[in-house]
Amino acid sequence: MTDERIKELLLEAEKYELTDSEKAKAPGSFIDLPCGNTHYEIKGEGELCVLVHGYAIPYYIYDKVADALVANGYKILRYDLLGRGLSERVKAKYTPELFATQLKEITQALFPDEKFYLFGTSMGGSIVNAFCAAYPEYVKKMILLAPAGMDNFKPPFYMYLSSFPLVGDILFAVLGDKILLKNCAREMKHCTDEVDYYLESLAYSMKYKGFPRCVLSSLRNTILKTKKITKYYQKTAEHGIPVLCLWGTDDITMPFYQSERFKEVMPDAELHALEGSGHIFLYDEIDKTMQYALPFLKK
DSSP states (O other), rough: OOHHHHHHHHTTOOOOOOOOHHHTTSSSEEEETOOOOOOOEEEEESEEEEEESSSSSSSSGGGHHHHHHTTTEEEEEEETTTTTTTTTOOSSOOHHHHHHHHHEEEEEETOOOOEEEEEETTTHHHHHHHHHHOOGGGGEEEEESSSSOOOOOOOOOHHHHHHHHHHHHHHIIIIHHHHHHHHTTTOSSSGGGGHHHHHHHHHHHTTTTTTTHHHHHHHHIITTHHHHHHHHHHHHHHHTTOEEEEEEOOOOOOOOOHHHHHHHHSSSSSSEETTOTTTTTTOOEEEEHHHHHHHHOOO
């Protein structure tokens, strides 16, 4: 994508209200939950897999995983987390507990009392573990894809700065959209012909007001709350839920060194290092992702 096109997309950021008329133009469905209006998609038949995305990229990050699961006889539910995609920009602290509540409410509204397989990528790993710690009875197995939440995580400088009131608000108000848009596909190594789609899709959700506020709150109240979230991982391990974890050795966003702490926290989990893979291998290397995920679900 050209620099000129990126400038055009950034000029559209925060320009529109997420109204009912805007939602009517969008694919997928919407549901009013107590925690906020949520954009979602259901596809396929069979056992249910619930797909929880991460910090900024909405549910399209699961495009290929969803198609692969449906092709192999599973039903999928994927949805946009509050504050991103086409879900409501609620005025709240974006904590793992808020996101776990959203997960509980949407699964109970659409599939009451049904057990499911649970996927979480990046910050989604923190969310699904917060959910499992509270509601283990709904989860058959869990698949973590480069998960966030280990208490040995060393945040980059911009994250550290963003944790401070006022400084972080100014940083995100001035540069937040630019940083997120330019960096969202930086770890795309194989599907380079799809970078434009990836960037355009994020820009589509960024054009609705409230996005930087919500991701900044998520950074402060979820991404950087690693001591609290590591305890959720430990609680999930105590519940005995079978866990598969895939992690790219060249991950820049959630570096691979965290896997050592993960092994301590979840000693019974099945962990595979994906040699040479970056952070978004679930999109960039779908065959490698599913060669581990499908056998784990079936065994």
